[in-house]
Amino acid sequence: MKLEICANSYQSATNAQNSGAQRIELCSELSVGGITPSYGLLKNISENITIPVNVLIRPRSGNFCYADDEFEQMKSDIKICKKLDFSGIVSGVLNEDNSIDIERTKELIQLSKPLSFTFHRAFDCVEHPKKALNQLMYLGVDRILTSGLQEKAENGIDLLKELQEIAKDNLIILPGSGINSKNAILFKKAGFKEIHSSASKEITSSSVFFDKTPQTVSDLENIQEILKVIKNA
Incomplete structure (x- = not known):
């Protein structure tokens, strides 16, 4: 089983690589579900991180229905990611x-x-997940990151297993949200090939009056604990 770490910074990405994680999903602003990283962060990661990195392309927080200018921005960001390899x-x-x-x-x-x-x-916003799965298989998507339409993937594991059974080898169902060293074993026993986790910890609280969002980082020890569990299972 592969472990993908959702990294929200260069430090998180470095910790993911040094811990032995197999892949990174790179984003910024994880507290709002993630948005596209800055060019500076993308360039730094591309030059210094050697494990595979997938980049989140999401121009803003909120819903996933985009205006024309937002969609053009997404396409421009994809072109940048291709150039950065x-x-x-x-x-x-x-x-x-x-x-x-x-x-x-x-x-x-x-x-x-x-x-x-x-x-x-x-x-996880769709009303008919099995129909959506079939549409995405038809489009040639490689994997779907999902919590099984629940806040935490552990609570959505029954639907996740159903989706995996439908998908077979056509695409990978990638469970994510709330996966840690205590519950990772559930997903390995269920036969999933990959799991997704931020494995993060709070490192500081903001003292800025207009932003009380805590700063988090993907933690080396948390990542290693997940890897240990899925390796020894």
Whole structure:
């Protein structure tokens, strides 16, 4: 089983690599679900991190239905990631009713090639997950990051297993949200090939009056504990 670490900074990415994680999903502002990292962070990661890195392409927080200018921004960011030689793209687009925006998602997938394409947790907003899964298989998505439509993947594991059974070898169901060293074993026993975790800890609290969001980092020891559990299971 592979462990993908959701890294929100250069330090998080470095900790992921040094701990032995197999892949990174790179984003910024994890507290709002993640947005596209800055060019400076992308460049630093591309020059110094050697394990595979997939980059989140999400222009803002909020919903996953984007205006034309936002969509153009997403495409520009994908082109930058290709030039910087990243391994994959993590993105996706929904319609206003939270169904898969097939045409726009298809355009992002085609633009991303030859990089891999992960449809992100916008999937957890859809009303008909099995239909959405079949649509994404048809579009050629490589994996779907999902919590099984629950706040935590552990609570959505029954649906995750159903989706995995439907997907078979056509794409990878990547469970994520709330996965740690205490529950990672559940996903290995269920036969998942990969899991996703931030494995983070709070390192400081903001004293700025307009932003009380704590600063977190993917923690070396937390990552190693997850790896130990899934290796020895």
